[in-house]
Amino acid sequence: MPRSSALEVKGLYARYGAREILRGVDLCIRQGEIFGLLGPNGAGKTSLVRAICGRLKPTAGSIVIAADDDRRSASRPIGLVPQEIALYPSLTIRENLEVFGRLSGLTRTATRLAIEEACAAAHLAERLHERVEHLSGGWKRRVNIVAAILHRPALLILDEPTVGVDIDARNALNHIIQTLSGHGMGVLLITHDLHQAEHLCDNVGFLLDGALDLQGPPQALLAAAFADQGEFIADFSEILSVNEAKMLQEMGFVTTTGGSSWHLIGNRPPGHVAEDLERAGLKPREMHFRRPNLDSLFLRLLLKQTTSVVEGAA
Numbered sequence: 001m002p003r004s005s006a007l008e009v010k011g012l013y014a015r016y017g018a019r020e021i022l023r024g025v026d027l028c029i030r031q032g033e034i035f036g037l038l039g040p041n042g043a044g045k046t047s048l049v050r051a052i053c054g055r056l057k058p059t060a061g062s063i064v065i066a067a068d069d070d071r072r073s074a075s076r077p078i079g080l081v082p083q084e085i086a087l088y089p090s091l092t093i094r095e096n097l098e099v100f101g102r103l104s105g106l107t108r109t110a111t112r113l114a115i116e117e118a119c120a121a122a123h124l125a126e127r128l129h130e131r132v133e134h135l136s137g138g139w140k141r142r143v144n145i146v147a148a149i150l151h152r153p154a155l156l157i158l159d160e161p162t163v164g165v166d167i168d169a170r171n172a173l174n175h176i177i178q179t180l181s182g183h184g185m186g187v188l189l190i191t192h193d194l195h196q197a198e199h200l201c202d203n204v205g206f207l208l209d210g211a212l213d214l215q216g217p218p219q220a221l222l223a224a225a226f227a228d229q230g231e232f233i234a235d236f237s238e239i240l241s242v243n244e245a246k247m248l249q250e251m252g253f254v255t256t257t258g259g260s261s262w263h264l265i266g267n268r269p270p271g272h273v274a275e276d277l278e279r280a281g282l283k284p285r286e287m288h289f290r291r292p293n294l295d296s297l298f299l300r301l302l303l304k305q306t307t308s309v310v311e312g313a314a
C-alpha cells in the first residue's frame, strides 16, 4: 500500500450465513483524510467496520491498515468510537481514560502523557476530575473519542458520533475530528447526517447493495450529478391520494416514501413550478427551493436502486 494511505480495502466480500452483505468494496483513505461512509439502514456500514476491525471474516478481498511509525502501540492501528457510549459512568474522565490507555497497551507514563495531549485537543483538560455520569451526551462523546485515540491510531473509525447531540456539541465534535485529521490521522466517519458529511468530509462514498456506489469529494459528486440544476421541494400536510401522487409524478416529482414530501430537480424556474402545482389544484403546506445537496444525491441513488430492484423482479 502507498506510504500515505491509512486504510486500503480491495474487492472485499463478506457474508452472514448464506446472505452476502459486502460485495466487492473498494475503499482507500489517505492519512489526514476524513472519509464519510453513507448509506441507508441495513446497507452494511457496520459490517464493513466489523470487517476492518477483524470482527467479521471476509470471504474474499484484502484490508490493509497503515503501519505508522509514530504510533504509540503496535498492537492496535485502529481507534474505534462505537455508536453507543462505552465508558464507566461512575469513574471520572481521567480514570476512564487511564483504563482505556492501559487497555490499548500504553505504559502508565505514556498514558498520562497521551491524556494530556488528547485532552488539550478536545478541550477536556479542565473537566478531567468530573464523573462521566454527570456529563451531557456531547461531552460523553468527546471522552469516547479521546479514549479511542490515546494510542495514536493510524485510522480512527467513528460510528454516528453526532447522534442525539445538540448543534453546539456537534460543532465541537466536528472540530475535534478536523484537528485529528490535521494531525495526520485517517478518519472513517459513518453518518446519516449528510449535512455533516458534506461540510466535514474530504471524500464520501455511498454503500448500496454491498458495494461503494459513488465515491469522491462531495462538491465534485454534486457538480457531476446536478450541474446547475435546482431542487424544488413541496411538503404536503398529509399523504396524498393516488391521483394527486400521479399528477406530481407526471410533473417529474419524486418521493422515496410515497409520503408527504416531494422533490423536483431540474432547470425549471421555481415560480413556474409553483404555478404548475396551483394549476393542478395541488396545495403544498410549504415549498422550498435549494441547490441540490448530498440529501438530493442520496434520494436519487435510492430511487435508482428501488427502480432497478423493481425492474429486476419484473
Ligand SMILES: Nc1ncnc2c1ncn2[C@@H]1O[C@H](COP(=O)(O)OP(=O)(O)OP(=O)(O)O)[C@@H](O)[C@H]1O
Binding pocket: 016, 021, 039, 040, 041, 042, 043, 044, 045, 046, 047, 048
Ligand atoms: N450478526 C449478524 N447476523 C446476521 N445478519 C446480520 C448480522 N449483523 C447484521 N446483519 C444484517 O446485515 C445487514 C447489514 O447490517 P449492518 O448493521 O452492517 O448495516 P448498517 O448499514 O450499519 O445499518 P444501520 O445504518 O442501521 O446501522 C442488515 O440487514 C442486518 O440485519
